[in-house]
Amino acid sequence: MSHFQPQGPPNHAGPPSVPSLRPQQTPSQTPSQTQSRRDRRAGSRQRTQRPVLRPGAAPNGAAPHANPAAQQRGVSTRLAQALAGARAWARPATTGARLGAFAIDLVAVVLVGVAVWFGSRSLWLTGIAVLEAAAVLAFVEARTGATLGNLALRIRTVRDDAPYSPGVARGAVRSLVLGAGTLVAVIGGFIVVATSAADPMRMGRSWADRAGRTLVVRVPTRAEREAWAQGAEAWAANALVAPESSPAQASPQQAPVSPQPAPAAVPAAAPAAAPENQLPSGVVSVDAPIAAPPPVQQVVVGEQLLLTLDTGQRVQLPIPLALNLGRKPDPTEASDQLWVVEDPDSSVSKTHLRIECRGESVWLTDLGSTNGSAMLDETGTASPLAPGVRVRLEDGSRVKVGDRSFTVATVVGEMPR
Numbered sequence: 001m002s003h004f005q006p007q008g009p010p011n012h013a014g015p016p017s018v019p020s021l022r023p024q025q026t027p028s029q030t031p032s033q034t035q036s037r038r039d040r041r042a043g044s045r046q047r048t049q050r051p052v053l054r055p056g057a058a059p060n061g062a063a064p065h066a067n068p069a070a071q072q073r074g075v076s077t078r079l080a081q082a083l084a085g086a087r088a089w090a091r092p093a094t095t096g097a098r099l100g101a102f103a104i105d106l107v108a109v110v111l112v113g114v115a116v117w118f119g120s121r122s123l124w125l126t127g128i129a130v131l132e133a134a135a136v137l138a139f140v141e142a143r144t145g146a147t148l149g150n151l152a153l154r155i156r157t158v159r160d161d162a163p164y165s166p167g168v169a170r171g172a173v174r175s176l177v178l179g180a181g182t183l184v185a186v187i188g189g190f191i192v193v194a195t196s197a198a199d200p201m202r203m204g205r206s207w208a209d210r211a212g213r214t215l216v217v218r219v220p221t222r223a224e225r226e227a228w229a230q231g232a233e234a235w236a237a238n239a240l241v242a243p244e245s246s247p248a249q250a251s252p253q254q255a256p257v258s259p260q261p262a263p264a265a266v267p268a269a270a271p272a273a274a275p276e277n278q279l280p281s282g283v284v285s286v287d288a289p290i291a292a293p294p295p296v297q298q299v300v301v302g303e304q305l306l307l308t309l310d311t312g313q314r315v316q317l318p319i320p321l322a323l324n325l326g327r328k329p330d331p332t333e334a335s336d337q338l339w340v341v342e343d344p345d346s347s348v349s350k351t352h353l354r355i356e357c358r359g360e361s362v363w364l365t366d367l368g369s370t371n372g373s374a375m376l377d378e379t380g381t382a383s384p385l386a387p388g389v390r391v392r393l394e395d396g397s398r399v400k401v402g403d404r405s406f407t408v409a410t411v412v413g414e415m416p417r
Helices: 031-049 068-073 078-088 095-120 123-144 149-151 167-184 187-198 207-212 220-239 248-257
Strands: 156-159 214-218 299-311 315-317 322-325 335-339 353-358 359-365 373-377 382-384 390-392 398-401 404-416
Touching: 095 149, 095 156, 095 187, 123 167, 149 156, 156 167, 167 187, 167 207, 167 214, 187 207, 187 382, 207 214, 299 353, 315 322, 359 373
Parallel strands: 322 335
Antiparallel strands: 156 214, 299 315, 299 404, 322 353, 353 359, 359 390, 373 382, 373 398, 398 404
């Protein structure tokens, strides 16, 4: 292991590069040793002329970091992990779409100010109205990820580490940075949005997104959703079949099929080794008895209901069924099944919605939730559900609960008997 050598005798207290304190050559020193000391002194003088090493830099000629560009940008571990996970589900919106959405939002706020001006002829009231409109727009974006421009151009603002709405804290930081840029002759806001094209991490993050730890992603089209739904059905149909085709599991399942008993294995002689109680935790001796293979689980093919949340959470249940879902749902009847919905924003109520599936019909009942439930058609138009009213789910519709939404699909797959 290489290490820094001292540049003088042990009692030397001055800087290592002072030439008057270099050790004198003794008769026992060879010319090669003298040359080695001279090389070290030259390296010491070079080190005293260099600036102090930056944190994380490789000292003494060691290999630099594997990603010096990322280190120079100061990418934190949290950001690297968040963006690495986001690349699996996020499709960043283009800079053009973001500029267009910002222009639409800006025009909407200006129209509010113009309307107040013509109604009051007061600059104070106009300024207050513009600030209130911008604040309302920022709050809606923080809670839902949508603004007028985002809805028009099919993009949404989300967290950089999960497909959720940004939340009030992140949305406030993002809006403050964007608002400060807009105050610079309005064009500053467009410049802040345009910085998404120069994101060093290539995730379309503007200055405001980097400050607020958010992303702006595009909403998938109808064709993309249909392709995803077909993939989900194929996954559901093969989810329980795939493990049976594994060679590692084929032999234990085929063992009990044969009616003839397998020949008894001759136990090996116990080796003269340390007692079994001295083996490390979790390690079993080679002469331990082999456990009997697990019994073959009988399965039947039948229809199942596949529910897939917009966060990727999913559940697959046999039909017929009665299901209550929420953050911590309670059953309405003793036979009800429960689905715990993961919602960090707490927009989903404790017991939010009831789903009943009988035959080919799926019925929904809002259980008096705080933020309500709705059916979303293919265009995204919402049809709110009245609390306590049982409504039949239309084909191709999605279900919105709070700020979350999920799809409902009927698939055919294997399930235990």
